Structure formats: C-alpha cells, structure tokens
Amino acid sequence: MAVQDRRDRSEEQDSTPLWQRLERPARAPRTPLSPERIAEAAVRIADTEGLDAVTMRRLASALGVAPMAAYRYVNGKDELLELMVDHVYGELELPAMEAADWRQITRVLALRLRDMLLRHPWVSRADWCGPTPNQLALLENALAALADNRLDADTSMSMYSTVTSYVRGAVDSETGLKQMLRTRGWSSHEEARLELAPQMQWLIKTGRYPMYERYLREAARKDDIQWQFEIGLDSVLEGIAVRLEADRAAREA
Template sequence: MPSDGKSGAVGVDPEQLWLRPTEPRRGRRPSFSREAITAAAVELADAEGLEVVTMRRVAAEVGAGVMSLYSYAPDKETLLNLMVDHVSGELTVTDPTSGDWRADLKTVAHLQRAHMLRHPWLPAALSTHRVPGPNTLAFLEHALAVLRPTGLDGASKLEIFAQITAFVAGYVTHEIAQAAASRAPDRAAAERRYLAAVAADGRHPELAEALSAPGRPLTPDATFARFLSRLIDGLDTG
C-alpha cells in the first residue's frame, strides 16, 4: 500500500526506479509527469524545507489527485531519491580533469557545497541511504576519474568520495545554522561574552591560548577552503 510517511521504511527497488518505464501502464495519459512531480517537490523543499514535502502537498502543487502520484512515487523515500537525482543534474562537469587530483577533488567539493547551499534540504536527504540515479552516477563517474591518478583501488576511491561528500554536507549544515544564528545578534554577543569569561577563568588554558591566537578570515568561503585543504592534503594514498 502506498505510504505518505516521512521515513524510509518502505525501501526502494533501484531497478524499478531507474531502469523501467516511468509512465503509468494503464488508463489515460496524465497531464503531468514524474519529472514535473519531482520538480514540484524540489521547489517546495527549497522554499519551505524537506519536512513539508508530502505526497499530498506535492499533489496539490501539480494539481493532481494524491492517489495518482503513487504511480510515479509509491512513498516519500522514492520521492526523495527522485529529488536528489533531479538536482544532481545541476552538477554537470564539462572540463577535463587536470591530473592534479588534489586540486580537482577540491573543485568537486566546492561544486558540492554550492549545490547544497542552493538546496539546503540536500544534506539531510543525503544522510540516509539513497539509490544513485543517472545524474548522481554521472557526477560520481567524474569524481572517480579525478581520483584515477592516485592509483587507489575502486573501493578506496569510493570511500574518499563518500568522505568528501559527508564533510561538505556537515559543513553546509553548520554553515546554514550559523547563518540563522547570526540573524540573532543578541545571542551571538552573549556567546562571545560567555567564551571570553570561560577563557579568563584559569581552568581552560588551552582554550584561552586558542582564542588569543591571531584571527583568520572567518567568512564561510575562507573557512571552508581551509578545512577542505586540511582534509584533502592530508589524505593518505600510500
């Protein structure tokens, strides 16, 4: 039975989802498509967050009966897979790899960050298992080509890509939360006063030393670049 639930308990059959025809097999041809349904769900998530994306709400957005949507996406887990792959189509890479895998991998990560900032719901959607569709696989293919000069085996390259993706998703989640917090200046000022008091209490010398160190650029872009360099430059390919 179709589910409008918010969990992924139903599971997804990748062959059914990606390799078989997507149009309903019986009845008259509908005035909407799986692409239109997915695009409506993405637009809704971009505007209001992933939690508002339900089959009923998406059906209202496309002007369809909710039951008719189940021919395309029998549950929310399937819809989330469709949404992730839909936006992954924005990650088209046309430039060839340079041969400098560390530089190219940093470019991959910067593309992912910009992509997740355009779709703030994406880190949460990626936090559970997703069945990669054609757009996701195309970007993965590029990332694996970037890592070819390392000489690592396939499993290790997949692990590195997963590690980078997880780092970017975590950073973007933190970045979005920090941006929201910065819109409450009283709270930010209170946090600074609190840390200053803790650093001065004599019980946290390491923290006091860290906070007294010369400042570095704290823009999200600069901080992301520093964190990313530490991660990628420190990868062991031996």
C-alpha cells in the same frame, strides 16, 4: 474502506525499480506531469517549507493535479525523495577530465557539492535513500579523476568518501549555526558574540582555555566561512596527496 483502498493501490503498484521504470517509453499522459515537473515542485516545497512538508497530497496541490496523479510515476514518498535527490544532484556541473589532475577535479567537485547542499539543506536527510543516476555520475567523475594513481578500488572509494564526509560535516556545521542564529533572533555572528559576551568573558577569565582565548584575540577570519571551508578542504586534499606520493614511491622502490 480506506484500508481496502490502500491495499488495492499497493497491489496495483509496479514493483520494478524507479529508475528502470523511468527508462521505459512514456505513454501518453492523462495529466500534464513528468518526473522533472514532479521533482521540481517537490524540491521547491522542501526548500521553502522543509522536507517534512513534502507529502504526496501537498505535492498534488502544488502541481494542480489530483492527489493520485503523481502515483503514475512514483509509488510513494520514498521514491519521490529519490527523484528530488537526483534532481538536485543534477544541478552539479561535473568538471571536464581533460587538462586537469585529480586534485583540481576533486576540489572543484567538493566546492560545487557544498554549494548545492547549502542551497538545499534538506538533502542531508534524504540522500541516503538509494543511489540515483546523478549521484552515481558525481561518484563516477570523482573515481575517474583518481584512476591514474593506480589505487585499488577500496582505497579510491575511501578517499572519495573522506572528501565528501568533510564537505557534509562542514555544511552541517554551517547550516546548524544559521539555524541557531535564526532561533535566537540574531542577525549576524557579531550580534551573537555580543549577546554571548558576558558568559564567554567569565569562561575565559577562569584561565582554563588559553588556546581559545588566543583564537578570540588574534583570529581575523572568524566569520569568513568560505575561507574556513577552503583551507580545511585543501588540508584534506594535501593529506591525500601525501598518501598518494608515498604509495608511488613504494611501488617504484
């Protein structure tokens, strides 16, 4: 009977893409739901309990509706993830294009993207589900910022991907470190260093790692994650700027 119910539900599902369906005029709802309410509730679950806790049944419980109610808007968890991803990308305030050059705009976008990913660490597991309107709005803004540099389409996209890959890598490293501290029961980076000191001292005394020993001895910003992120971001943008200037010089030669 359960197999037949699933088959019947599958046959009833609308195969039209999610975002096209949501553009249709809304019918009078039988339940007090909307795509926004569904996304907000699912994001709250993912933020507090993790992405694996997000199920259609758990969502219905959080919304106080029947388990099948959300299927009026999404065909299942894959489309629910699309709604969630679009919702959190909608938190990004896209910078105005006026009176700003590509570097300023790209830097602001990168900083805001990092902040959003840190607020919602589950996004790194979910935002490859497919392009959503707010994801494309971010991409459009970034590509428009580069448009005055007369780049071909492939190069523009590659430069955008380079910046976002840096952001994602830095966020993954930061969230991984936080997870390690929680798992070990350490409250701070300083406590972690104290706990690891005997092992680290032995390794350093082997004399095999003089550059890292210098870092441990001289570095003043070991725990300044924001500074570390921004200096890395500025280095990425400087590399892109050098490439753009070289291309400009070649065109004018």
